[in-house]
Amino acid sequence: MPDIAIVPANFIALLLDTFLFGIVLLLFVSDIYFLATRKTLAGKNRPRKHHFTSLVFICVTFLVLLITTHWALSVYQGYFAFIHLGSGASARAFYGDVSQPSQIAKTILLLxxxxxxxxxxxxxxxxxxxxRPVLVFPICTVVGTTVAGIGIIYEFANAESLHVRGTAPIRGWTAIGFGTSLINNIYCTGLIAYRISTAKASPESRLMAFCDILVESAALQSFWFIFASATTLASSNSEFFATEAFPAIIGIANLLIHARVGLGWSSDTAEKHKVVTV
Incomplete structure (x- = not known):
């Protein structure tokens, strides 16, 4: 099956990224509203401002800022390629040049x-x-992802070929980075899913348990990691769909959890199963 051309791939990726960015903004505003107007089980004895000064909310806000900046750079690249360069051979060369500053910046933001x-x-x-012992392994994988990400950025910054994406060093660092992060997500998702599924043992709660597992364990993030890994390592232009939308997917996965907290849906889980969501 022929691969999609690089320019149409980036155009579709920009549309997808814009759509997902809109969802991120909607969820973020909703989370702020929910946290400002309702109290969760975990914070019922705390002032409302605690929700907005907690480490988790600060991290989520930082994540939204990263996503916003990444999307803005994608819009800039789209404008430069399709309006300034005219979406021809120059646009193909522009999108193929991974050493350009905007692409390096987007790679750093993705990392x-x-x-x-x-x-x-x-x-x-x-x-x-x-x-605590359960956390040792995933923390090690984060270190591995960081090292691999730095390696990818270094290779991009020193690239001399427009086809550097498919070279052995890039594929090696990419395999390590995606591999360690994917293992971390599968490991954490599996343990969280196990905890939730064992807590909800009654037959009538199976559907709710399935929904809890999908949201609480950020399974969407893990599924997208698999898609991104496959397309990137296959050197397919479809990787632009995966990598361009990846920050937004990460944001959506985490903001959905906070939306549940703001709505109070996670309180039922905490009361019945002694599992308190973030």
Missing amino acids: FSVLVGDALVIFRLWVVWRN
Whole structure:
């Protein structure tokens, strides 16, 4: 099956990123409203301002800022390629040049988004399990992801070829980075899912348990990681869909959890199963 051309791939990726960015903004504003007007089980004895000064909310806000900046750079690239360059051979060369400053900046933003997302997943694991030894392995994977991300940025910054994406060094660092982060997400998702599924053992609660697992464990983030890993390592232009939308997907996965907290849906889980969501 022929691969999609690089210019149409980036155009579709820009549309997808814009759509998902709109969802991120909607969820973020909703989270602020919910946290300002309702109190969760975990914070029922705390002032409302505690929700907005908590480490988790600060991390989520930082993540939204990363997503916003990443989207703004994507819009700039789209304007430069389609309006200034005319979407021809020059646009293909522009999108293929990974050493350009805007692409380096987007790669750095993607790395930080992944690291913040991984950190929030690990924190959810801690909230659910309250067991320090369980955190050792995922913390090690975050270190591996950081090293791999730095390696990718270095290779991009020193690239001399427009086809550097498919070279062995890039594929190697990409495999390490995606591999360690994916393992972290699968590890944390699996343990969180196990905790929730064992807590909800009655037949009538199976559907609710399934929904809890999908949201609480940020399974969307893990699924997208698999998609991004496959397209990137296959050197397909479809990787633009995955990587461009990745920060927004990470944001949506985490903001959905906070929306549940703001709505009070996680209180039922905490009361019945002694599991308090972030």
